[in-house]
Every structure is written in structure tokens, then in C-alpha cells.
Amino acid sequence: MQDKKALQEEKLKQEEKYMWAIVDGVKEKVGNFRVEPPGLFRGRGEHPKLGKLKRRIRPSDVTINIGKDAPIPECPIPGESWKEVRHDNMVTWLAFWNDPINQKLFKYVFLSPSSSLKGQSDKEKYEKARMLKDYIGNIRAAYTKDFTSKDGAKRQIAVATYLIDKLALRAGNEKEDDEADTVGCCTLKVENVQAIAPNSLEFNFLGKDSIRYENTVEVEVPVYKAIIQFQAGKRGNDDLFDKLDTSKLNAHLKELMPGLTAKVFRTYNASITLDNILNKETREGDVSEKLVVYQHANKEVAIICNHQRTVSKSHDAQMSKLMEKIGGLQGTLKELKTDLDRVRKGKPPLEDANGKRKRNLTPEALEKKIANTTEKIEKMEADMRTKEDLKTVALGTSKTNYLDPRITVAWCKRHEVPLEKIFNKFLLEKFAWAMDVDFDFRF
Template sequence: MKRKASAVKVEATDSSSESDVPLAKKIKKPATPSKKAVAKSPATKTAIKKETANSKATPAKKAKVNKEVAKAEAAQEEGEGDVDEQEYKWWLEQNMDNSVKWKTLSHNGVFFPPEYEPHGVPLVYNGKPVKLVPAVEEVASYFAQMLQTDYMNNPTFLKNFFRDFQAVIREHQPNLLIDDLSKCNFQRIFDHFDRLRERKKSMSKQERDKLKAEKQLIKDRYGVAILDGRKENVGNYNIEPPALFRGRGEHPRTGCLKRRIRPEDVTINIGKEAEVPAPPPGHQWKSVIHDNTVAWLATWKETVNDNTKYVLFAANSSLKGQSDLRKFEKARNLRGCVDKIRRDYMADLKDKVMATRQRATALYLIDKLALRAGNEKGEDEADTVGCCSLRFEHVSLEQPNTLVLDFPGKDSVRYYNAVPVDEQVFKNIRIFKRPPKAVGDPLFDRLNTTQLNKHLNQLMPGLSAKVFRTFNASHTLQEQLKEKTDPNSSVAEKVQAYNRANRAVAELCNHQRAVGKAHDTQMEKLREKVRAQQYQRQRYAQQLADIDPKLKKKRPELFKPEEELTEAWCLDHEQELSRKEREKVEAKFAKDNADRAEKKEALLKKSDLKDRLADIVAKDKLLAKGKLPTIKQFPPMRPGLATPERLIAAMDKITERIKVTQLQMEDKDENKTIALGTSKLNYNDPRITVAWAKANDVPLEKLFAKTLRDKFKWAMDVDADWEF
């Protein structure tokens, strides 16, 4: 008999802990956005204070909420700031209506890339230069700029480009016969753009500032929208310029021409009362709508895959923040029923109905291995695979119970994992692979993603396979932090522990990457940094021994030889230090003279510069003879300041810096094939990181870049004892 999906009622989390109450439910506030507006209404203030008094918040938390209200009242009484300028803490609202995204919305539309400017450089075909009309030259230029990339070795890319290139030629220059890509030489066009790149690199500061100012003007106009009376940042306000489609992984449409998007392709979404932004002269919008149930400002379809593109609010906007909070709260709610769900699917592994057994097996893999659900792919899409779309050849079995998964995952990144599984799962996979199934056949032939997610939604409202991935990622991060954190370690060691915990999440989610081309260079720079620090410590030790020779016996640990420092390396390093010091002195001399000229004072003479460089010149003469500077001639710490206590303290600081750099090297090497950013951005509940940082006195900027701190402002209010 078929087992019915049992709906699991999500119970409230432990009421004894305030940390378990979602931020969105801690305090009741009106939907109006500003503190100033809140302060205007006595009834609202009374409601807030009453809600706080009746809540289960601790006295400290009640005081915090009342402090927010008091600040709003003060802003009202003192007339501080405008509504637009005050920070809108939407996460303190009791109920965020997900169906209506906004009440009023105005914006300036989208920014279209500039029209193509012809350069007139010919294509060489069969040894002869060919003049191209602008439309054809434009497409040839896209290809030419990619000559020195790996795409030139991709037959699919070359085939697709040449097909679309010929179509453009037939449309705009029909008398031109180009029927063989191997006879096309794009080198002249490549050289033209190479010269432009070099020219751009050598631009003056004034030219760079001018370009920067032009970009800022565009951002000021299109990068902001007014949402319910508040300024909110817009994310991708630029229409993508035409180019050759690259795709990720082995995409079958790589090399196809992405044609230029015109205003006639774009639909604008804006408030009914707002002024509709004017399209570029001579054009009109495809349509203008006023749909406040969606969060996008504009939409169009790109021309290669026919995918719908949207202009959305930025990652640090209130709408995106609300979406993120709902996502993580949904994953957090799963903990209340995940045990029941797991018991059910483990029982279903033995179900007599094959469809139920397949669903349970897939759910086991999604839960235990954090696999993506996987959707069926069309012929014009890259052949990437998720759990539900696994094929016969992607899974193999090794006795007694090891499952070997090997398939192209998202972005065609290989997923490989040999993992022991439950005995019944092992048996089920063996059954699912029985003849007549063969290579190319689906492993789960009675299951798809839609059916799986429909079943999960019956178990918990809003539950999908993706929620399991978010839940397991966040849960893993929290447990790994508990396991790896030593409260008595240094900040640098705690940061390393955090990175290792995050790496466990990235490995779980298969966030792999190829080793960067610059990895070896970066590692060598760090090694050089350590050697330089060791050299500085050695110089201090030599000066210390010169001041107090008896310390060599009393404190021998201070005088251990730096084994990595050869005499040749020390000589090269001193020459580099001398060069940098000379540049510094000369730059300071030039600045002093510039200041004097501005004040109309007498300029410094060359003899003054010579005096400033005297010590450096003396050292350079010594180095030129292959001799290192002695402590008596060139002490690292000025003699008037050098005391044993000061020198030992300086050496201790350097030792700490060396330790920090070595930890950075370990981190970089351990993470060279793992992308840590994706899990931070999409899968780890940021409140876990914030709470851990507060509990361990680790500055949040060492864990989250500014973009993440802005994106997750709503997570910053949690306490140190908050748990996922």
C-alpha cells in the first residue's frame, strides 16, 4: 500500500530562548518606513511599547527596543534628517507581506550601452584586406578580442560564431563572400584593440578621474530608485552590451552572437503615479506596467537562450534583504521537523511502490550529500546534472556499501564523491540500475524535481530540495564552528578556524574551482613576506646582542638563526629595501618642493636631496661590494631609542606578524580548489557568523567583506548566543 505523505506541523522553537525568536517577530511596527514617521504617531509608540512589555524579551532586549523608539522620538522633536536619509530597519516589522512588494515606486529606467563606433581596421581574408561595414565589423571585433583565449580551441564556439557571423554578413554586406573561417585573419583588429588597452593603462590621473566621474553620473541616475518614499540601490541597471555568448562549462550555444537590446525589447515596471522614464530618442518601450507584486524594475529577453533578464534592487536593498531573511527562516524552521521527515523517508526506502522508493532514495542523497535537485535539460543547454536527473553512468557501486557519484554539476564543475551510504540505499541504487537500463538512461525514471518538491511542500509549507541544501549548509557551519573554535586562541587563529568551518560547507555543497593562475605567484609573495619579517627580526636580534651580549645566554630563544635566510637573499632584500627607501625620500623631496612652490617659498636644492640620501648612498656602496650592512653602521632601531626592552617587544610583534602571515599561507593553500564565497553569499545564515564573531571578539570585517556586511545588515542585531 502506498504510504501517504504526512504533513508535519512546524512547532515554535524553544520559547525559553529569546535568541530563537526570528527578528521579524520580535517587535510590532507599522508598515511605514521611517523612524520619524513612527515617532509622529502616539498610538504607534504605545503599541510598540505594549508589544515589547508583553513579549518574552529579556529586560536588556526591551531596553534596546525602547531605545529605538526613543531615537525616533528624538529625531522627530529635533527635526533631524529627511525620511530618505534615515535607515529603514525593515527587519523589526512584525509582518512582512510577501504578496505586495511596494506601494509607490519611481526610477529612471535602464542604461543602454553606447552605440558601436567603427574603427575601420580591415579583416584579412585569404591574404587580402577586406573592408567591413560597421555592423559586420562590430561582430568581427567581438571575435578578434578573444583571439588569445581558450575559446579559440573550442570547436563549438568557432562553429557557432562563424554561423552567426555569416548571417550578419548576408544581412548587411551581401556582396561579401566569406565561407571559410580558417581563411579569416583577425590579427589586425586584435592589434587595434590591444593598442587601445595599452593606451587605457597609460591614461593620466585626470583622464581616469574623468572616466570615473562619467560612470558616477550614470550610477547616480540609474542606480537608485525611490521605493515607498525611500532611496534604494538598484543592482544591475546596465543593459548587457552585445557580445559573443560564452556560457559556463560545455555550453552548446557558446560563440553565438548576443544581439543588441533595444528599448522596444524592454518592459518597464513603475508606480502608477510616477513619471515614466523617457526611452532614448527615436525609441519607445515595449510596454509599461504597474505591478506591485513583483520586485523588478525592468525586464527583457536576451537573444541567445531566450532567457528573461530583470533589473532588480541591489543586494543591500530592503526587498532583497526580506527575501534573504525569509529564505533563512524557512531553512531554520526545517530543524523543527527534519527528524520526522528523515524517519519517514528512511521508512520509505523499503516501500513496495517503486516511485515512492525512488523519491525516498533521492531525498536521502539530497539531505545527506547536499545535492542539488536537478532539472531536465534541453538539447540547447549544457549537460549538467542534479540528483533527480542522474543517469545510469553517473553512479557506480562498490561493496560493501560505497556509492561513487561522478557527474557534471552546476556550471559543468565535476562532482565526484565516494561515500558510504545506508545499506538500503545501496540496495535501491543497485535495483534502479538493473537491466535493461544502460548508459544514458535516467537512474530515477519515476521521479522528477516537480514531484519531489510537491511532496516536500506537503511535509512543511514552502519546503523544497533547495531548503534542505540551505539548512544543511548553515547547520554544518554552526557545528563546525563549535568544534574548531578555541576560545583562548588568537584572532588570526579564530579566523582560520572560521575559514576551515566554512570550507567544510563549501566541500559539502561542491563549491569547487580550478586552481587560479596566480596562486603560485601569490604564495611566493607570502613566502617573501615571511622572509622579510624574519630578516627584520634577525636584525633586531643582532642589535640586541650588540647592546647586551649577556642576553645570548639568558634568552637563547631570541637568537635562533633564521634558517631560510641565505646571504644571497639577504643581499637582494637589502638592495630592494634601499631602492624603496630612495624612492620614498625622492617623493618626499618632490612633495616638499611642490608645497614650497604653492606657498611661494624658496625651493630646496639638489644638495638638500643629496644630504637626505647620504645614508642610502653609503649603504648602496656597501651592497655593491657584496657586503651586508653592519649593525653599528646601520642599526634597525635608532640608537637613542634602542633598549633591550624595546627591541624584545619589537621582536615579539614581528613574531606575531609572521604567525599571522603563515596562517594566511595555510588558508590560501587549503582553499585553492574551494570557493568559499558562494556559501557565505547564498547558503550560510549570516546570523551564525555575526553571533560567532561577537562571542569570540573577532572583528566582523575579517570574515565578511563590506559588500556582505551591507547585504546582511538585518543580521547584525543578533546577540552572541544566537543559534540557527
């Protein structure tokens, strides 16, 4: 125990010198500055490179990027030295090396999400998503019109944009053969979509991280017809959108709004959904009731974005344990009620399970106990429902990446909910830029 603590402090001391960077005169926290240890590549889903050896990264693999006059960070391994030291102020990375599994890819050291640099670009991301509010009406009108365009490419762009908007699908870049076989909107295959009369579409595909997207939705009739037409004469494995890729799609989107790309729709839809639900469903009441509303809104967003998690191994055990506890409480509740009846009739309380005599309690005291127990049961039942409800839903990703923090901060200010009930330490730091938002901010 003592050893562990000492070891941890030792490690911290060792690493301290790599944890900070001076950027434009300001001390900022550095993000992930450790290289990964050697090991076997796992990857996610059915990855062709599964099990490949991931070699050790040495200082001679690492390129450093610092100011011209900045002191070069000490190389942590005596006798070795950095591959290169650059002075590029057009990029934000502090160091990079080639990914040992795929030499074409890079691993970067960036500033921490809590840094002002990242905070600024985070804010810009949400401002862009908010800008989409002013354009979305026209954009929707335009793609609706193009559902029936004579131009096949136009029709595909229109339908793809519709899916990205309505279903929050990812753009879907092309992938190499040595990567897991997953798709996004532009890379959907014919077999990933089933038309179900009269106008529904059943989606089933593996998306990012090989997470399955399964959803059946009613769509506008022209979309339904267009999909059937895109599928006509093709095999299951053929591209649904054969005249489309992400660069064409994004080029088109940029004509509709400056800076617009496919991912902006995810941010926009996530944030506006949170804002809408919070403002529709929040009632006067205590903090815990308001938190339930927030969690519900958060869950809706996670479902839209298909943020899933695997059910924890101990989920069932935890549930039955809760059941057991509730059962026990219901037993004592029944006993209390019996005793209350008896006491009111001037009889002594029943003996307990062990045959022992119980203390004589006044009816008032018994009533109070009954109320307490009932409340406890209700709370546990609510907890259980929430637990079951959220067992496959991951709430964290949307909080970190998709929900404009100013929505949450302003809502907390309006409804006197302590922000710490919703944002943990990491999020409070990451969203420092959003803290002074006005209480009446709306996305």
C-alpha cells in the same frame, strides 16, 4: 588619471537617475539596471550555443514595470521608446527584456540585494530553513523507512531525498538540448554513480555551471542496495531516477513540511554546519585566531556545497615567493641566534653578508628580534597553509546565499569580533536586516 576620474563621475551622473526606485514610499536601490553590450556568447562548460552572436538590446526590447501614477523613466536613447509600460504590483521586477541568446528566457531588473524587499525574502528563506530543524528528524526517519518500500517510485523519492539531505545536491531540473549537459539529483545518470562494495557510492558528474562534483561517500546499506537496483538493466546514459523529477520530489517534500523544497536542504545544512562548527571550535583568544575558526567553518560549508574555483594562474608563483621570503627570514633567524651566542660570550657579532660590521646589540635586544622573527615566520607559514588549503575552494557563494547572517552577527557579538572582518560592504548592506539580532541567537 584625471580623465578617468572625470569620466567615472560623468557616468555616475548619467546613471544616477536609474539607480533608485521608490517602493511603497521608500527610496530603494535598484540592482543591475544595465543591459549587456553586444558580443559573442561564451556560456559555461560545453555549451551548444558557444560563440553565438548576442545582439544589442534596444529600448524597444524593454518592458517597464512601475506604479500607475509613477513617472515613466526617461528613455536613454533619444528618439527611441520603451516596448511597453506595465503596472503589475504582483511581481518585483522593474524591467525585463528577452534574452537575445534564448528568446524564451527573460532578463530582469530587480531591486538590489540590499533593498528591504530582498532583505525580507532573504529572511524568510532562512526562517524556512530553520523550520526544517523541527521536521528533519521525522523526515529522515520517513525516508529511511522508504529505502525498502515495495513501491519503486517511493523508493526513488526516499533515496533522492537522502542524497539531497546528506550531500547537499541540487534538485536537478530537466534541461533542453540547447543547454550545457549538466545534472542535479533528479537528473543523475546511471554512469554518474558507481557502487563500491560494501556500501560506498562514488559520484562523478557535472553540476551547475559545469562544475564537477566528485565525491565518494559511505551510505547506509539499504541506499547502496537501492542504487544498484535502480541501475540494474540500464545503460550508462539512462536516468538513475526514472520514476522521478523535481516537481514530484518537491510535491512530496511539501507534504512533509509546509513550503519545503529541495533547495531548503542546502540552506539548512550550510547554516547549521556553520553554527555547529563555530560553537564547537571557538576558543578564547585574539581576533585572528577566531577568524581562523570562522574561515575553517566557512570552508567546510563550501566543500559541502561544492563551491569550487579554478586555481589562480599566479598561485604557484605566489607560493614560491612566500617560500623564498620564509627562507630569508629563517636565514636571519639563524644569524641572530649565532650573534646571541657570541654576545653572551663577550664576542662581537659576525659580519653580515656584505662583510660589514653589525651594530652591537644587547642580549635582550637580540632575544626580542629572535622572537619577532619567529613570530613572523609562523604567521607566514600559516598564511601559506591557508592559501594552499583554499586554492580550489570558493567561500563567497555560501556567505552570500547559504549562511544565515544572524549566525555570524551573533557570533561576532559573543566573541567581540568586528563584523567587518567577515562581511564586506556588499554583505553588510545586504544583511542589514540581520544586524540587530540577539547575541545568543543560534540557527
